[in-house]
Amino acid sequence: MQQIYLIARREYLAYVGAWGFWLSLLTAPLLLALFAVGPLLAGRAEPTRALAVIADNPRDAEAIAAAFAARGADALPKYVLVEPPARTAEAIALWLTGAKTVTIEGEARPLFAALFVRNAGDTASIDYWSVNLTDRSPSDLAVSAIAGRQRADALAARGLDAAETARIEALEPRLAQYDPRAQTGQAVTSRDRAPYIVGMVLAFVLWSAVMGVANMLLTGVIEEKSNKILDSLLTSASPLQILIGKLMGVAAVSFTLFGVWALLGGSTLSLFGGGQSGFGAEVASAALDPGLLGAFLLMFLGGYLIYGALFLALGSLCDTLQESQSLLGPVFFVLTLPILLVGPAFQNPSAPLIVGASWFPLFTPFVMMMRAPSGLSFADFAGPMVLLAVTVAVVLVLAARVFHAGVVNQASAASFRRRLFAKKSG
Amino acid sequence: MTDALALHGLVKIYGDKRAVDGISFAAPTGKITGVLGPNGAGKSTTIRTIVGILTPDEGRVDMFGAPLSRESLRRVGYLPEERGVYRSMTPRAFITYLARLKGVKAADARARADQLLAAQGLSAYARKRIKTLSKGMAQKVQLAAAIAHEPDLVVLDEPFSGLDPVNQRGVESLVRDLAASGRTVIFSTHVMEHAERLCDRIVLIANGKKAFEGTVAEALAVVPASATIETEGAFDLAAALAPHGFRTESGGEAHGHRKWRVALDGPDASRRLLAACASANAPLALYEPARATLHDAFVRIVGEGVIGDME
Numbered sequence: 024m025q026q027i028y029l030i031a032r033r034e035y036l037a038y039v040g041a042w043g044f045w046l047s048l049l050t051a052p053l054l055l056a057l058f059a060v061g062p063l064l065a066g067r068a069e070p071t072r073a074l075a076v077i078a079d080n081p082r083d084a085e086a087i088a089a090a091f092a093a094r095g096a097d098a099l100p101k102y103v104l105v106e107p108p109a110r111t112a113e114a115i116a117l118w119l120t121g122a123k124t125v126t127i128e129g130e131a132r133p134l135f136a137a138l139f140v141r142n143a144g145d146t147a148s149i150d151y152w153s154v155n156l157t158d159r160s161p162s163d164l165a166v167s168a169i170a171g172r173q174r175a176d177a178l179a180a181r182g183l184d185a186a187e188t189a190r191i192e193a194l195e196p197r198l199a200q201y202d203p204r205a206q207t208g209q210a211v212t213s214r215d216r217a218p219y220i221v222g223m224v225l226a227f228v229l230w231s232a233v234m235g236v237a238n239m240l241l242t243g244v245i246e247e248k249s250n251k252i253l254d255s256l257l258t259s260a261s262p263l264q265i266l267i268g269k270l271m272g273v274a275a276v277s278f279t280l281f282g283v284w285a286l287l288g289g290s291t292l293s294l295f296g297g298g299q300s301g302f303g304a305e306v307a308s309a310a311l312d313p314g315l316l317g318a319f320l321l322m323f324l325g326g327y328l329i330y331g332a333l334f335l336a337l338g339s340l341c342d343t344l345q346e347s348q349s350l351l352g353p354v355f356f357v358l359t360l361p362i363l364l365v366g367p368a369f370q371n372p373s374a375p376l377i378v379g380a381s382w383f384p385l386f387t388p389f390v391m392m393m394r395a396p397s398g399l400s401f402a403d404f405a406g407p408m409v410l411l412a413v414t415v416a417v418v419l420v421l422a423a424r425v426f427h428a429g430v431v432n433q434a435s436a437a438s439f440r441r442r443l444f445a446k447k448s449g
Numbered sequence: 450m451t452d453a454l455a456l457h458g459l460v461k462i463y464g465d466k467r468a469v470d471g472i473s474f475a476a477p478t479g480k481i482t483g484v485l486g487p488n489g490a491g492k493s494t495t496i497r498t499i500v501g502i503l504t505p506d507e508g509r510v511d512m513f514g515a516p517l518s519r520e521s522l523r524r525v526g527y528l529p530e531e532r533g534v535y536r537s538m539t540p541r542a543f544i545t546y547l548a549r550l551k552g553v554k555a556a557d558a559r560a561r562a563d564q565l566l567a568a569q570g571l572s573a574y575a576r577k578r579i580k581t582l583s584k585g586m587a588q589k590v591q592l593a594a595a596i597a598h599e600p601d602l603v604v605l606d607e608p609f610s611g612l613d614p615v616n617q618r619g620v621e622s623l624v625r626d627l628a629a630s631g632r633t634v635i636f637s638t639h640v641m642e643h644a645e646r647l648c649d650r651i652v653l654i655a656n657g658k659k660a661f662e663g664t665v666a667e668a669l670a671v672v673p674a675s676a677t678i679e680t681e682g683a684f685d686l687a688a689a690l691a692p693h694g695f696r697t698e699s700g701g702e703a704h705g706h707r708k709w710r711v712a713l714d715g716p717d718a719s720r721r722l723l724a725a726c727a728s729a730n731a732p733l734a735l736y737e738p739a740r741a742t743l744h745d746a747f748v749r750i751v752g753e754g755v756i757g758d759m760e
Contacts, residue, residue, distance in 0.1 A: 029549055037537065251533030255594070257502045258527045259550035261519070431502050 026260040027268040034272025038239060039279065048280055051231050052287050055224065066099030072135035073127050074161060075107040075115065083140040083147065083169055090168035102161065103127055105134070112139065112152055119154055138165050147173060204398055217309035218396035223369050225319045226392040228284065230362055233326045233388070236277045237334040237358075240269060241347060244338035244430075253430045262427035266419075270331050277327065309396075318395040325411045326388030330358065332422035339429025361389035368393035381407045384414035451514040453478040453602050453633035454499065460507035461494050468494045470657040471508070476602075476635050476650070481628045483644035484637040485747070486654035492637040493530045495654065496606045499635070500527045512602065523552050526600035530607045530637075532591055536580035540566055540590040543579060544597045551598035558597065565593035569619075585616050592620065596627070603627055605636035609643055621647060641743040651743070655751040665743065672741035672749045674713040676722060679706040679735035686711075689729035695722060706734050713738065 038044050074091070078084040091102050105125050109115040117123045121133035136153035138161070147169050151162040171192065178188045199210040247253050256265055289307070309315065333354060341347040361380070368377045372394045381390040387407045394403075454476040461469040469491045476482040486492050497503045499510055501522050512521040535543055544562035549555060566575045569589045579587055588611060596603060605624070609617045624647055627634050638644055644651050645665055653661040653668075661668060677700070680686050686709045687697040700708030713719055719738050726733060 025552070026550055029546065033535075033546055037535070040537070247533075250536065251529065251531035252535060253533070254497070254502060254529035254531065255527065255533060255547060255591070256550070258500045258522050258525060259547065431497070 026264045027271065030256070030260060030265055030268025031272035031275065034243065034269050035275045037243075038273065038276045043239075044276065047235050048283055051228060051235075051280075052284060054231070055227070063099070069100050070130070070132060071101040071103050071127055072161075073105045073125050073132055074102050075105055075118075075134055075137045076140065076165075077107045077110055077115075077137065078140040079142045080140070082172060083142070086168040086172040087138065087140070087165050090164050090171075094164075102135075107137065108134070112137070112150065115152065119152055136161050138162070140165070140169060145173070145177070214305045214308075217305040218312065218315060219369060219372075220306060221309040221312075221315060222393050222396040223365055225315065226365060226368075226389050227362070228281075229319065229323055229326060229392050230358075230389050232277055232280065232323065233330050234358060235280075236273050236327060237330040239276065240273050240331050241334040241338040241351070242344065243269065243273075244335050244426075245341055245344055245347060248339065248430070249342055257430065262430055263423045265430070266332070266335055266423050266426050269335060270328065273331065274324075274327060277323070281323075315395060319392060321408075322388035322392045322395075325408075325415055328415045329385065329388075329411075329418050330354070332418050336422035336425035336429065339426045357385050361386045364390060365393065372397035378403075382410060384411050387411045451478065452476060452511075453513060454635065455511040456495070456499070456508065457511065458508035459495065459498060459505050459510065461491075461498055461503060462506045467657050469498065469505075472654065472657075472659045473508075474652045474659060474662045476633055478633050479628060479631050480649040481624060481634045481636075481647050483648035483651045484635060484654060485639065485641065485644050485651055485743075486637075486660075487639055490654045491657040492639075492654055493606055494657075496530070496604060496635075496637055500525055500604055523598075524601040526595040526598065526603045528592055528595040528603075528605045528608055530610075532588055532611070534579050534587055534591055534594075537578055539576050540571060540579055540582070540593075541575040543590060544594045547594040548597035551600075553598045561597050561599070562593070565597055566590075569593055585612060588612060589616070589619075592623070600632065602633045602635070605634070607638060608636050609638060609640060617643070641747070645743050653747055653750060660751045661747070668743055668746045668750075669741050672745040674718070674738065674740050676711045676713055676719065677735070677737040677739060678709045678711060678726070678731075678733060680709065681706060681732040681734050683707070684732050686726075686729075686731055689731055690722070690725055693721070693725040695725065 076084045076087050078087070088104050091104060094102070105127065107115065108118050108123065108125060115134065115137045118125060118134035119137060124131035124133055126132075135155065136151060139150040139152070141148050141150075149162065149165055149169060151165070153161075174192070175185070175188045178191065179185070183191070201208075202211050202215065205211075205215070253265070260268070289311075334351070337350045337354070338347055341350065364377060364380055364386070367374060368390060371377065377390060377394065380386045381394055383390075384407075387410070391404075391407055452475040456473050456475070459469050459472045460467060472491070472495055474482075484492050484495060494503065498505050499517075501510075501517055501519075510517040512518075513524065515521065535546075538546070541559070541562045544565060545555070545558040548558035548561055553561065563572070563575065566572050569592075571586060571589060571593075574582055574586065579590060582590065592605075592608065595605070603624075608620050608624070612620060621643065624634050624636065628649075636643075636647075648665055650662070650664055651668055652659060661671075678686060682705070684707065686707070687699065690697050690711065696712045698710045700710050702708070711722055713722065715721075723736065726736075
């Protein structure tokens with residue numbers, strides 16, 4: 024035990040003392056923050072878009088203007104309706120392509136879009152011109168506005184006054200969502216949805232952490248191999264003790280990371296979470312749920328032990344990082360797949376694909392983290408976890424063997440590949 | 450007294466090559482034993498098996514009178530052939546770390562590190578990172594780390610390689626001091642001079658097999674001493690010495706002198722040869738007795754082709 028402790032301690036101090044640790048410490052929160060505020064910042068950074076409406080019927084232009092005004096001053100991206108610089112599509116193309124500009128907020132800018140609204144009896148058509156082919160929000164808003172105007176005209180023709188028409192237009196059922204598993208019988212609120220968001224964020228943190236620390240282990244063992252230090256250690260500790268010591272040391276590094284991240288996250292949530300109420304506070308409350316945190320630590324342990332042992336074993340076969348790339352390519356590929364499941368798992372944690380993926384031990388930690396908030400049954404939880412525990416044990420035993428052969432130079436990346444190839448062809 | 454180390458029919462196989470092929474020898478307690486052989490002979494594989502890094506395919510290693518165990522390895526100090534240190538650690542921290550891995554208490558390990566660094570003249574570098582030290586200094590640090598826990602058996606794999614002559618002498622002195630303090634030292638080398646100067650016993654390994662085991666004197670006895678003689682004119686020294694029982698080989702002629710090589714058998718052979726030359730009125734131009742070297746001995750034992758790069 025003393026050897027394992029000393030090896031773990033040295034590993035911990037070596038990593039915490041390196042600048043790479045501090046880089047990792049800041050990278051994940053920065054990435055998360057970027058994901059959270061990136062779209063908002065991008066929207067704010069975009070200049071106000073100029074729209075021109077050319078309508079046969081002035082009421083259509085008014086309806087569209089009212090619809091854009093109803094979006095609110097804070098809605099992004101910002102639109103402003105300008106006096107059409109030309110009345111035909113051919114002519115206005117010069118402003119749309121930027122050959123000519125309109126002046127908005129004191130700056131010359133190209134026209135973002137032009138809407139040609141035509142009427143023929145009860146029917147109306149909109150020709151939407153823009154060089155932006157992907158953002159359909161202005162045309163959708165115009166369609167909705169013209170449809171409203173058409174319905175209002177039709178109802179007026181049938182004798183309804185404007186107030187009555189507005190009342191009918193405003194008709195909408197009240198929606199309340201309920202969860203049959205909830206004992207209170209109260210409708211679902213954002214407080215109930217917060218754990219799913221926290222689960223998704225924790226799954227991402229888990230994935231980043233496993234990816235990061237497994238890489239630390241890999242580079243560490245390759246460095247020790249190239250430094251020829253392992254022979255000195257092997258007379259004092261067994262390969263299994265070295266393997267476990269390294270895993271424990273880097274696990275301690277991870278928990279330090281989590282501690283700092285939790286501190287940063289907690290401070291951020293308390294600063295921007297709206298105090299005692301609001302969605303931020305609900306997310307903070309969900310994030311501090313002992314069940315969810317416990318699940319996170321359990322899943323981290325499983326994922327870390329599997330991938331950490333795998334990276335250590337494969338790293339022990341290599342003398343350089345370049346050499347390790349060819350061996351680790353498939354592992355990185357497998358490790359990347361769970362992140363693709365984040366979206367579907369958030370939409371439906373009980374989808375067959377997600378449930379199936381949670382039974383695949385290499386995915387279990389990440390997928391179960393996403394499924395954890397959905398209230399798993401005992402079988403749903405215990406089955407994949409037992410399989411994960413068995414896989415962890417098997418991987419540790421196999422990794423220790425490979426690590427032993429690797430560190431005493433009785434196996435290499437080349438011999439490992441030869442063996443795999445021989446097994447495949449045999 | 451029990452041998453500190455005994456190897457019994459050690460075999461280590463890599464693929465279809467028997468890197469170590471049935472090697473047996475013993476290292477007496479408190480003595481210096483040299484494991485000699487050319488590069489690729491199997492010295493490092495033997496050494497790595499002795500210290501438990503490799504597991505033998507056949508045979509066994511006994512240490513301190515019992516089969517090799519994790520417990521007995523705590524009493525072993527090992528300097529690997531391929532030098533390795535944690536370059537971002539300080540010498541003091543590195544020596545302390547390895548000593549603690551061998552079971553030394555933290556305070557004792559630190560004190561021992563300070564003491565060893567002072568002895569090596571490295572006190573000023575004790576708290577600098579090893580990566581800032583020269584290669585020779587880093588090697589000294591590693592050697593200090595190998596003996597920081599005051600081991601009973603010190604195993605050094607090619608301890609002189611990569612060192613300049615001054616540092617080589619320093620290591621020789623350290624090896625002598627270790628033996629003088631009652632420790633058993635085993636070291637491998639392909640440089641005969643070190644072995645000749647230091648070893649109480651030597652083991653020659655060639656092609657994975659033990660070719661010789663014994664004292665330096667026993668090894669030298671394999672090759673008799675000889676004398677090189679030059680005579681003036683056409684004098685036939687071989688004919689003159691034959692009645693006195695000396696074997697003489699002609700070494701050709703140069704600058705009007707004939708060269709001869711005469712085998713010296715027995716403790717007073719050199720004195721008897723000179724007396725024989727005098728009685729035959731041999732016109733001596735040069736008399737140079739030559740003591741056999743370990744290199745000569747090993748050439749005789751394993752052949753010139755096998756000796757390879759041994760110096």
